[in-house]
Amino acid sequence: MTARADLATVPVKGGWRIVAALAVTQTAGYGVLYYAFSVFLLPMSRELGASNAQVAGALTLSVLIAALCAPVVGRWLDARGGRGLMSAGSLLGAVAVLGWARAGDLVQLYAVFAVIGVACSMVLYESAFAVVVSWFDGRGRANALLAVTVVAGFASTIFLPLSGVLVEAYGWRRALVVLAIVYGVLAVPPHLLVLRRRTHTRSRAERAEIVRTATRGRPFWLLVVAFTASGGAIATVSVLLITYLVRLGHPPVLAATLAGLLGVLSVTGRLLTTGLQTRLPAALIAAVIFALQGVAALLLPLTGRTVPGAVGAVLLFGLGFGIGSITLPHLLVERYGTAAYASLAGRIAVFAVADKALAPLGAVALAQVAGYTWVMSAVAAGCVVAALALVAYHRS
Incomplete structure (x- = not known):
């Protein structure tokens, strides 16, 4: 389709x-x-x-x-x-x-x-x-x-x-x-x-059937898992990165500067992803980048006490900032078409957006109980889950 x-x-x-x-x-x-x-x-x-x-x-x-x-x-x-x-x-x-x-x-x-x-x-x-x-x-x-x-x-x-x-x-x-x-x-x-609407040839009943068929299938739920796990991991790092870098011994100004790189790198990641989509499957591109984010989260507690180590980990993690926002529409349209795109994206957003709100709260609680190393481990686990879900999606 x-x-x-x-x-x-x-x-x-x-x-x-x-x-x-x-x-x-x-x-x-x-x-x-x-x-x-x-x-x-x-x-x-x-x-x-x-x-x-x-x-x-x-x-x-x-x-x-x-x-x-x-x-x-x-x-x-x-x-x-x-x-x-x-x-x-x-x-x-x-x-x-x-x-x-x-x-x-x-x-x-x-x-x-x-x-x-x-x-x-x-x-x-x-x-x-x-x-x-x-x-x-x-x-x-x-x-x-x-x-x-x-x-x-x-x-x-x-x-x-x-x-x-x-x-x-x-x-x-x-x-x-x-x-x-x-x-x-x-x-x-x-x-x-300025906004105008293009007319769909699909009826309301046909759109509803597309949604029913999609949500009964394994590929759709693999997308839910992938972008929910990734969104929670990214939201956690967004909220806690400055605090964690300060705890690692970096001055607040440097910590804020490094955290600010995430926004710049989100542009880099989006440009890279869009360019590669002409040659490689979008799901696999995102899976590799999510996996690299997991590596970065594991490296930060190990190398983050030095400035080069912290910069390297932040740069690597930052490449995945924002790629979900351009990869998910591509994957949904590629498999299900455009007639019910917003309905399907809305179903995924229930999980993904809620996780972006709740994951940082859970991470703060985990940091208080077990420390930030465990938080970064949880972030890495979320990134790996997202990567594996997208690999499974590509194969389905």
């Missing part, structure tokens, strides 16, 4: 205009709805009279809500496209950030972040990828996904400093008002005015 067979034969007009719009909206979305939270954590904790862990729980709740909403959002995208959903979601996100600025206690903060979670499920990568997948075939799809993720990969680079400057100048509440306006301006008009 190919993507071309699932779509009405209309010219791909405006496809790259849509990619450009999504590159902007994804950068703003991740920057405001996700990454900026870390800048606001300390001032919020002080003013709300809560611990950092209690306040950080709001972001975890947001991610879990987004995971729970993923199947419903996927079905909507397959049936109606992304224009209405992403326009409404970006408006909801902007309004929710305004509500965040007015939160007076933990209950209100958690309520606001539940709404932000719903908005995230409507506007971030899963929805954007569904729009891209419906517009492009083959190599064009790979390049379009790469373009969106490479630009959006700079979300933290742009919005963390911007948020810091705004908090310093106006305080955290007014800073959030500014970010809400920025997000609304950058996201609502492009979603509303």
